[in-house]
Amino acid sequence: MGMDRIDSSRQLAALWSSATGVLISASSMSAAPCTAYKDSFIEDSPQDKPSRDEKDWKEPGDTAGGGRVRSTTPAEDRYIVLSAKKNRRTAAQQVANQFLAASGKQISRKTVARRLRGGGLYARRPVACVPLTRQHRTARLQWCLEHHNWTEQDWACILFSDESRFSLSSDCRRQLIWRESGTAYRPENIQEKDRYPTCSIVVWAGIMINGRTRLHVVANGTMTSQRYIDEVLVPHVRFPWCCLL
Numbered sequence: 001m002g003m004d005r006i007d008s009s010r011q012l013a014a015l016w017s018s019a020t021g022v023l024i025s026a027s028s029m030s031a032a033p034c035t036a037y038k039d040s041f042i043e044d045s046p047q048d049k050p051s052r053d054e055k056d057w058k059e060p061g062d063t064a065g066g067g068r069v070r071s072t073t074p075a076e077d078r079y080i081v082l083s084a085k086k087n088r089r090t091a092a093q094q095v096a097n098q099f100l101a102a103s104g105k106q107i108s109r110k111t112v113a114r115r116l117r118g119g120g121l122y123a124r125r126p127v128a129c130v131p132l133t134r135q136h137r138t139a140r141l142q143w144c145l146e147h148h149n150w151t152e153q154d155w156a157c158i159l160f161s162d163e164s165r166f167s168l169s170s171d172c173r174r175q176l177i178w179r180e181s182g183t184a185y186r187p188e189n190i191q192e193k194d195r196y197p198t199c200s201i202v203v204w205a206g207i208m209i210n211g212r213t214r215l216h217v218v219a220n221g222t223m224t225s226q227r228y229i230d231e232v233l234v235p236h237v238r239f240p241w242c243c244l245l
Helices: 002-020 026-031 033-040 052-058 074-086 092-103 109-118 134-147 225-236
Strands: 122-124 127-129 160-167 177-179 190-192 200-208 216-218
Touching (some): 074 109, 092 109, 200 225
Parallel strands (some): 127 190
Antiparallel strands (some): 200 216
């Protein structure tokens, strides 16, 4: 019975310290637990003033300190966001593991995702495209500036064409990245793609204002300029009558 009473006192002391933030010994709780409890709550007697619960019920609005305590501080939130920006292909669970190693605090991947959304980062699939050099971007901008005043009749003489490759293998676009809204085509957010795997076919087609070409399947081999003329331009491209005037 004596040991049971000591264990009970220790549990009560721990519970008391956790609830009030006041550290007391198990012996004091064992000697006069009721007295300690009474002395601590004597000022909150219902005869003196209404309880906190009653006050909160009568006064509308948010209560300071209400709700669940956040598991991370603002500084730790910034650390999580910076970790994702440093390596945008890091999964949320990996960020949580890095945070545990750095701070000693364990958080879930859902908490990481919420903190990243709070920092403006969202999980998106990267855009797969051929990387453009500075010269490529400069040339494209110059072309746009030269043609931005063209009329519909001018564009009626233009054929837009492109080739696409279809492969049986994966293009690795299942991996997500963390990026801000409207930044899909920034260099750090794209997946550079300048090579294609085997077991694939290449198709070509063109469109214009009043029509389109047939879909042409390119046979095995490298598409040279002469093959492009013989297999694509001559069989499929016909200039509209407006360009011959």
